[in-house]
Amino acid sequence: MRKGDATKARILDETARQAAVKGFGAVSLNDVAEAVGLSKSGLFKHFESKEVMELATLDQGFDRFVEFVWTPTQALPPGRPRLEKIFDRWLDWSEVENAAGGCLIVAASVELDDQPGPLRDLLIRRTKQWRKALAREVKALRDPQLSDEEAAVVIFQMKSYVLGHADGKRLMGDSTARKAARAAFAALLDRAAAG
Amino acid sequence: MRKGDATKARILDETARQAAVKGFGAVSLNDVAEAVGLSKSGLFKHFESKEVMELATLDQGFDRFVEFVWTPTQALPPGRPRLEKIFDRWLDWSEVENAAGGCLIVAASVELDDQPGPLRDLLIRRTKQWRKALAREVKALRDPQLSDEEAAVVIFQMKSYVLGHADGKRLMGDSTARKAARAAFAALLDRAAAG
DNA sequence: ACAGAAAGTGACCGATCGTGCTCTTTGAGC
DNA sequence: GCTCAAAGAGCACGATCGGTCACTTTCTGT
Numbered sequence: 001m002r003k004g005d006a007t008k009a010r011i012l013d014e015t016a017r018q019a020a021v022k023g024f025g026a027v028s029l030n031d032v033a034e035a036v037g038l039s040k041s042g043l044f045k046h047f048e049s050k051e052v053m054e055l056a057t058l059d060q061g062f063d064r065f066v067e068f069v070w071t072p073t074q075a076l077p078p079g080r081p082r083l084e085k086i087f088d089r090w091l092d093w094s095e096v097e098n099a100a101g102g103c104l105i106v107a108a109s110v111e112l113d114d115q116p117g118p119l120r121d122l123l124i125r126r127t128k129q130w131r132k133a134l135a136r137e138v139k140a141l142r143d144p145q146l147s148d149e150e151a152a153v154v155i156f157q158m159k160s161y162v163l164g165h166a167d168g169k170r171l172m173g174d175s176t177a178r179k180a181a182r183a184a185f186a187a188l189l190d191r192a193a194a195g
Numbered sequence: 196m197r198k199g200d201a202t203k204a205r206i207l208d209e210t211a212r213q214a215a216v217k218g219f220g221a222v223s224l225n226d227v228a229e230a231v232g233l234s235k236s237g238l239f240k241h242f243e244s245k246e247v248m249e250l251a252t253l254d255q256g257f258d259r260f261v262e263f264v265w266t267p268t269q270a271l272p273p274g275r276p277r278l279e280k281i282f283d284r285w286l287d288w289s290e291v292e293n294a295a296g297g298c299l300i301v302a303a304s305v306e307l308d309d310q311p312g313p314l315r316d317l318l319i320r321r322t323k324q325w326r327k328a329l330a331r332e333v334k335a336l337r338d339p340q341l342s343d344e345e346a347a348v349v350i351f352q353m354k355s356y357v358l359g360h361a362d363g364k365r366l367m368g369d370s371t372a373r374k375a376a377r378a379a380f381a382a383l384l385d386r387a388a389a390g
Numbered sequence: 391a392c393a394g395a396a397a398g399t400g401a402c403c404g405a406t407c408g409t410g411c412t413c414t415t416t417g418a419g420c
Numbered sequence: 421g422c423t424c425a426a427a428g429a430g431c432a433c434g435a436t437c438g439g440t441c442a443c444t445t446t447c448t449g450t
Contacts, residue, residue, distance in 0.1 A: 003417065004427065021309050025221035029408065041409085042428045050408065101309055110305040113366040114216050114296055124367065156359055156375040163362060164355030171308040172322065180351040191382075198447065199397065224438065236440080237398045245438060 008046045010036050015057040016064075020101030023111045024054055024119065054119055061104040062126040069093055070133060078140040080189055086137060087158065087185050091178055094166045102170050106163065131155065141192050154192050161185050203241045205231050210252040211259075215296030218306045219249055219314065249314055256299040257321040264288055265328060273335040275384055281332060282353065282380050286373055289361045297365050301358065326350065336387050349387050356380050 014035045018027045029050060033040045047053035073085040094103040101107075109127070112120040138154045139145040146154070161181045168177035209230045213222045224245060228235045242248035268280040289298040296302075304322070307315040333349045334340040341349070356376045363372030 007427080022220050023218040023306055025217050028406080030406075038427095039429050041411090041430075044409070045427055102305070107305055109362060109366050110297070110302055111218055127367065152371070153375060153378070156363065156372070157356070157379050159362065160355040160359030160376075160379070161352070163358035164351055167304060167354065167358060168351065171304050172319065176347070177351070180348060181355075183348070184352050184355070187386075202397080223436080225436075233397095234399050235438085236400075239439070240397055 004046065007036070007038070011038075011043065011046060011053070012057050012060045015053060016061050016104050017101055019054070019057060020098060020104040020107050023107060024058075025111065027054075051118065055122055058104070058108060058119060058122055059126070061108075062130070065093060065103075065105060066130065066133075068097055078137065080141060080193065083137050083141065083189065084185075086134070087162075087182075090162050091165055091181060094162075095169055095178065102166060106166060134158075138192075141189065146192065150192070150195070154188060157188050158185060161188075199241065202231070202233070206233075206238060206241055206248070207252050207255045210248060211256050211299050212296050214249070214252060215293060215299040215302050218302060219253075220306065222249075246313065250317055253299070253303060253314060253317055254321070256303075257325070260288065260298075260300060261325065261328075263292055273332065275336060275388065278332050278336065278384065279380075281329075282357075282377075285357050286360055286376060289357075290364055290373065297361060301361060329353075333387075336384065341387065345387070345390070349383060352383050353380060356383075 011032065014032050015027060018031060018035070029040050029043055033043050043053070047056065069086060069089040073082050073089065076082040076085055094106070098104070105123075105127070108119075108123050112123055134155055135148070135151045138151040138158075141154070161184050164184075165177045165181035168174040168180070206227065209227050210222060213227060213230070224235050224238055228238050238248070242251065264281060264284040268277050268284065271277040271280055289301070293299070300318075300322070303314075303318050307318055329350055330343070330346045333346040333353075336349070356379050359379075360372045360376035363369040363375070
């Protein structure tokens with residue numbers, strides 16, 4: 001049962017790639033199977049349906065995101081240094097790690113925000129989970145910890161800059177997007193620490 | 196040739212609605228035709244292909260956007276009052292005017308950023324055009340007008356807040372998103388006017 | 391009112407969609 | 421090394437995809 005796991009992982013990776021590019025709704029089993037080097041029916045030995053495959057893809061997408069953006073920052077001291085690293089990794093996530101296709105989570109968020117179903121449920125659940133982890137990091141910015149409301153303000157603007165960066169860099173090819181995002185975020189941290 | 200124009204407009208509206216919900220890549224002629232009350236082949240009397248229909252849809256989408264967000268603000272004095280109104284209308288655009296489906300332009304931006312073709316070309320062209328109009332409004336924030344670079348910083352953050360607002364409100368149902376966006380934007384204008 | 395164009399229908403095309411079925415190959419545990 | 425399940429191929433299915441064509445209905449300009 002080891003060979004199967006490796007194939008499964010390749011399927012999930014490929015599905016994630018295609019979903020980030022074309023959207024979940026436009027991914028076809030044929031394209032995925034071909035890219036992975038399988039027959040279409042071979043996919044069904046790993047997932048009982050397309051929907052289950054999509055769910056697994058999005059779930060693994062979040063795992064990869066947290067692993068890439070959050071995990072490596074836990075070695076740093078809490079507060080500003082850690083948060084700056086998280087932000088930087090977050091920008092890397094869409095600009096470098098997923099240069100082709102962009103961030104799967106952003107793509108899914110825009111696509112699924114008005115399409116009820118298990119896929120959207122999963123997306124919302126894991127986004128909330130991520131938000132919680134992020135809130136803990138943000139609150140540690142000041143010695144008397146930031147309140148929930150203060151942290152929410154910081155998170156809103158932080159995520160906004162991430163989205164702005166992705167929009168500017170990926171669609172418009174704006175090479176200054178990263179600098180703009182970093183500057184805006186640094187100013188935000190200054191305000192948060194002072195306020 | 197008057198009846199045809201009305202039908203054409205209904206087709207474009209419906210296509211825009213569906214594209215905003217499911218993405219351009221997942222819109223089918225059958226669904227559009229059915230929703231408009233036409234046969235599938237009837238669509239081809241108005242557009243020679245699906246791609247042409249999509250192009251017309253996105254183009255009209257931008258027209259509607261500018262008409263809704265920008266046009267009504269031109270009665271206000273340039274600078275801060277006008278820009279605040281633009282921002283407000285922009286939030287309304289995705290939260291109220293397009294409550295079901297969200298902003299077509301945002302959806303298209305995320306979907307098409309890595310899919311070359313005429314549709315993406317059109318998207319980029321019209322986005323640049325909008326950015327230019329926006330830059331004029333932003334520069335008028337201060338008496339010695341803001342420089343290009345200063346305006347770019349403001350526009351980056353402004354658009355970031357719009358995206359953050361859409362993300363928070365539409366996907367997560369966060370009812371405080373609008374307040375957060377407005378507060379962040381007001382602070383941005385303060386900084387821009389002072390700096 | 392009449393002619394001709396515009397608007398719209400229905401049947402059909404080949405291709406592709408997700409999925410089930412049977413069959414063969416392959417790999418892992420004893 | 422044998423066995424048996426896991427992994428995968430191949431084919432076929434009904435539905436739907438974008439698109440064409442011949443035909444009918446409806447509107448509009450004169």
